[in-house]
Amino acid sequence: MNIYDLTIHELKDKIAAGELTPAEIKNAYSDRINEVEDSVKSYITVTDQLADQGLAAYEKKKDGLLAGIPIAVKDNMSTDGIKTSCASKMLENYKPPYDATAVEKLSEAGAVIMGKTNMDEFAMGSSTENSAFFNTHNPWNLNHAPGGSSGGSAAAVAAGECAAALGSDTGGSIRQPAAYCGVVGLKPTYGMVSRYGLVAFASSLDQIGPITKDVEDSAIMMNVIAGHDPKDSTSIEGKKEDYTEYLKEDVSGMKIGIPEEYFNLDFDKEVKESVMAAVEKLKEAGAEVETVHMTDASYALAAYYVIAPAEASSNLARYDGVRYGLRSEHASDVSEMFTNTRHEGFGDEVKRRIMIGTYALSSGYYDAYYLKAQKVRTLIKDDFDRIFNDFDLIVTPTAPTTAIELGSKSDPLEMYYTDIFTVPINIAGVPAMSVPCGFDSNQMPIGLQLIGPHFGEGKIIQAAYTLEKLLNIKDKRAEL
Amino acid sequence: MSTKYETVIGLEVHVQLNTESKIFCGCSTEFGKEPNENTCPVCLGLPGTLPVLNKKVVDYAIMAGLALNCEIAEYSKFDRKNYFYPDLPKAYQISQFDLPVAENGRIEIETDEGIFNIGVTRVHLEEDAGKLIHEGSIDKSKGSLVDYNRTGVPLIEIVSEPDMRTPAQAKAYLTELKMIMEYLDISDCNMEEGSLRCDANVSLRPVGQEEFGTKAELKNMNSFSAVEKGLEYEVKRQRQLLEEGGEVVQETRTWDESLNKTISMRGKEEAHDYRYFPEPDLVPLEINEAWKEEMRKEIPELPREKYKRFVSELGLPEYDAGVLTGDKDMAVFFEEVLKDYDDPKNLSNWMMGEFLRLLNENNHSPFDSGVTPLNLARMLKLIDEDVISGKIAKEVFEKMYNSGSDPETIVEEEGLKQISDEDELENIVDGIIAENSDAVEDVQNGKDRAIGFLVGQVMKETRGKANPGLVNQMLRDKLMD
Numbered sequence A: 001m002n003i004y005d006l007t008i009h010e011l012k013d014k015i016a017a018g019e020l021t022p023a024e025i026k027n028a029y030s031d032r033i034n035e036v037e038d039s040v041k042s043y044i045t046v047t048d049q050l051a052d053q054g055l056a057a058y059e060k061k062k063d064g065l066l067a068g069i070p071i072a073v074k075d076n077m078s079t080d081g082i083k084t085s086c087a088s089k090m091l092e093n094y095k096p097p098y099d100a101t102a103v104e105k106l107s108e109a110g111a112v113i114m115g116k117t118n119m120d121e122f123a124m125g126s127s128t129e130n131s132a133f134f135n136t137h138n139p140w141n142l143n144h145a146p147g148g149s150s151g152g153s154a155a156a157v158a159a160g161e162c163a164a165a166l167g168s169d170t171g172g173s174i175r176q177p178a179a180y181c182g183v184v185g186l187k188p189t190y191g192m193v194s195r196y197g198l199v200a201f202a203s204s205l206d207q208i209g210p211i212t213k214d215v216e217d218s219a220i221m222m223n224v225i226a227g228h229d230p231k232d233s234t235s236i237e238g239k240k241e242d243y244t245e246y247l248k249e250d251v252s253g254m255k256i257g258i259p260e261e262y263f264n265l266d267f268d269k270e271v272k273e274s275v276m277a278a279v280e281k282l283k284e285a286g287a288e289v290e291t292v293h294m295t296d297a298s299y300a301l302a303a304y305y306v307i308a309p310a311e312a313s314s315n316l317a318r319y320d321g322v323r324y325g326l327r328s329e330h331a332s333d334v335s336e337m338f339t340n341t342r343h344e345g346f347g348d349e350v351k352r353r354i355m356i357g358t359y360a361l362s363s364g365y366y367d368a369y370y371l372k373a374q375k376v377r378t379l380i381k382d383d384f385d386r387i388f389n390d391f392d393l394i395v396t397p398t399a400p401t402t403a404i405e406l407g408s409k410s411d412p413l414e415m416y417y418t419d420i421f422t423v424p425i426n427i428a429g430v431p432a433m434s435v436p437c438g439f440d441s442n443q444m445p446i447g448l449q450l451i452g453p454h455f456g457e458g459k460i461i462q463a464a465y466t467l468e469k470l471l472n473i474k475d476k477r478a479e480l
Numbered sequence B: 001m002s003t004k005y006e007t008v009i010g011l012e013v014h015v016q017l018n019t020e021s022k023i024f025c026g027c028s029t030e031f032g033k034e035p036n037e038n039t040c041p042v043c044l045g046l047p048g049t050l051p052v053l054n055k056k057v058v059d060y061a062i063m064a065g066l067a068l069n070c071e072i073a074e075y076s077k078f079d080r081k082n083y084f085y086p087d088l089p090k091a092y093q094i095s096q097f098d099l100p101v102a103e104n105g106r107i108e109i110e111t112d113e114g115i116f117n118i119g120v121t122r123v124h125l126e127e128d129a130g131k132l133i134h135e136g137s138i139d140k141s142k143g144s145l146v147d148y149n150r151t152g153v154p155l156i157e158i159v160s161e162p163d164m165r166t167p168a169q170a171k172a173y174l175t176e177l178k179m180i181m182e183y184l185d186i187s188d189c190n191m192e193e194g195s196l197r198c199d200a201n202v203s204l205r206p207v208g209q210e211e212f213g214t215k216a217e218l219k220n221m222n223s224f225s226a227v228e229k230g231l232e233y234e235v236k237r238q239r240q241l242l243e244e245g246g247e248v249v250q251e252t253r254t255w256d257e258s259l260n261k262t263i264s265m266r267g268k269e270e271a272h273d274y275r276y277f278p279e280p281d282l283v284p285l286e287i288n289e290a291w292k293e294e295m296r297k298e299i300p301e302l303p304r305e306k307y308k309r310f311v312s313e314l315g316l317p318e319y320d321a322g323v324l325t326g327d328k329d330m331a332v333f334f335e336e337v338l339k340d341y342d343d344p345k346n347l348s349n350w351m352m353g354e355f356l357r358l359l360n361e362n363n364h365s366p367f368d369s370g371v372t373p374l375n376l377a378r379m380l381k382l383i384d385e386d387v388i389s390g391k392i393a394k395e396v397f398e399k400m401y402n403s404g405s406d407p408e409t410i411v412e413e414e415g416l417k418q419i420s421d422e423d424e425l426e427n428i429v430d431g432i433i434a435e436n437s438d439a440v441e442d443v444q445n446g447k448d449r450a451i452g453f454l455v456g457q458v459m460k461e462t463r464g465k466a467n468p469g470l471v472n473q474m475l476r477d478k479l480m481d
């Protein structure tokens, strides 16, 4: 195997055994970036300097969980002195003066930060085609999208341009691209990972999580980034778990619910078959699998497309050209400057959501949209809580199809529908992981979603780890 | 017969809290720093930053709520108020919409017309915005500069019920609020520096009508006198309009100090839709009984109670009690002196006379001067014990004020002790009698007032040190038998 194909734990083992040095690892990944970046285009910024700094700090941090490990970070997480563009013209030249807490934790753990990855503008999208700069290509088939919005992070992991990456997930933005790119993506419980420094899209839904080559790496990454942060009032206080303790090949007696309403939706037959085959394997390994009934996922999707844009309309109001980022040259007074800056700086999808959100919060419409959506949200939470009274996990597909072709979806509503399986999880605030479960007839990866109760990351990791062993496909890499 | 109108006024008062750090970040709130010195990524609203609530700010808001006789919310939350303006870095202000910290309070005020109860609708927390700075006037300046030092400084907004019927009542209410905040020591309440700001809703209705008339919102009244003048102008303007058969338009008007009038700023149609919604970056605020009680203990005796006690228990005239309690430090100083001195009225005379005169002259507050409460008590005792005369006391007091020395030392060093020894005064009195034969004759002819002249002469001769009562007695003894 190539160095760039290795997982975090494999690289750590090789460093420990003296078979590889952090410098050799870093160079192998840099070479890989040089080799494939032109065709994959995962990165907005390759941060050579930051990587060298990380390498230089190795001796001091060699006990860190990620000492010497090349990691990529989505370009919506603040990096001190390094461009954090959110793939928007608005922030094309914005360099924050501080590090996001998650980035700080990576550095403390000794990570070598390779670069900032491409994404849908302000994390709004499901294919990374909404990046203001360029498309990212799916390493399994360059004509296909990597998914989104963390498409750059998922593609970078799948293409061996980093050992693992951070993504952010508001409605599926970690899990869906992980599924499309054949890697593991975890959206933790809301509040599990600090949002401080994550450029907000929808504050009550956003969550940072790892995208990795396997489940074990996901547990290691969680050990690094999870935990209470006094800078984020919504981050959860409590004892930190060691997620690697859940790396056990054991699902016997684990109760898994299969929501009929989700499987009855209109989606790709090959995806369905692959997921059901994987569920069958879990059953053979001793899991108790049962059909359950849940609220139609389309309600969650409707609520999501009110709540997320509403919060976004407020979160993105600060991009007004006054203090940083783009300022329109074409304005004769301050209100014109606001208008023209926002007109020139935001892409269509961002503008669409700001308008939807502004409308939903407007006086006279608030009760009918925002308030109603919040009520639906409560019902969906209750629905998940109800299932988790009797079940350990819920299994669904991660996405209705495998990776779509670049440029194939122009109708925004059609694009929104690709989040149908992932959105309810953010609405409920529970954790979920996408883990590869097979390939379709075009050799494109398929993802299975494991959903757990609040703080149920451990159970998810245990089931995913078992499934990974049962399926034995985790070493298959995209050929570039 | 023409209609009689009744004025209806409600006030919205913003009070800047004097916590050391801002409401959602660790930046200092100190006034007068270099522009943008007191800023950080959080209060500049940089992408990705999050607010963290300063607990002290909530403490202060609870205290304010309790002092205004409000119910304190068990469950309160923050909301975003969205609007674009260059001084608002997030383009929303974190405020409180439907669940404020405190509601349903009231305070008592007093004007020449009597005592009134004014309802307090709510007290809510919010963050202050920055400040735009222009070269010259706003329309001539080449650009705008923004100073974000004030951004994120904690504010409470106190909204009154429309319970005031005259501008004088509004002024009394505002004064009472300011005093309460000062007694709580939660704000500097300086209108000129903007730590106390007042907007007013003003309307008129025919006497007897229950329904409110159309209101105008009045802004930009930057001093107590501006509040009174602005309101008086606005009431007159609306009355004139109505009497001429016109209609008041719902609008926002600004008080122009230089023109001495209110000017229309924007109409109802241009009113903002702030699109309030719950702030997702902060968790709801839960205020339990223990927290409330802890804050209740922090509340000192408030000005109105103190005023009443000064009148009823200390027997002070209402006027004295008003002046003394009108300034917290004055009241505290007064009560400190009373620990060592037991004639409140005499003390009050001194504080409102000599002390206040010197404080005003030097622009001092009571604890800035060299006079300590204990030294003032000792000086008053020297007068009562005839060690010094009241006249000499003024001299001693001024020396105490400037030097910080105690009265006994000053009296000793300056030789100001009163002469109450008849033997010592005998020669001087005899000399004055010999030198003023006309006056002596007047006295002997029954013109009692001439005695005063002779006493004055003895006082002059002794440079004020003679005990005037004793001199008076000695003169009478010598001239009248």
Ligand SMILES: [Zn+2]
Pocket: B022, B025, B026, B027, B038, B039, B040, B041, B042, B043, B044, B152
């Ligand atoms: Zn600050």
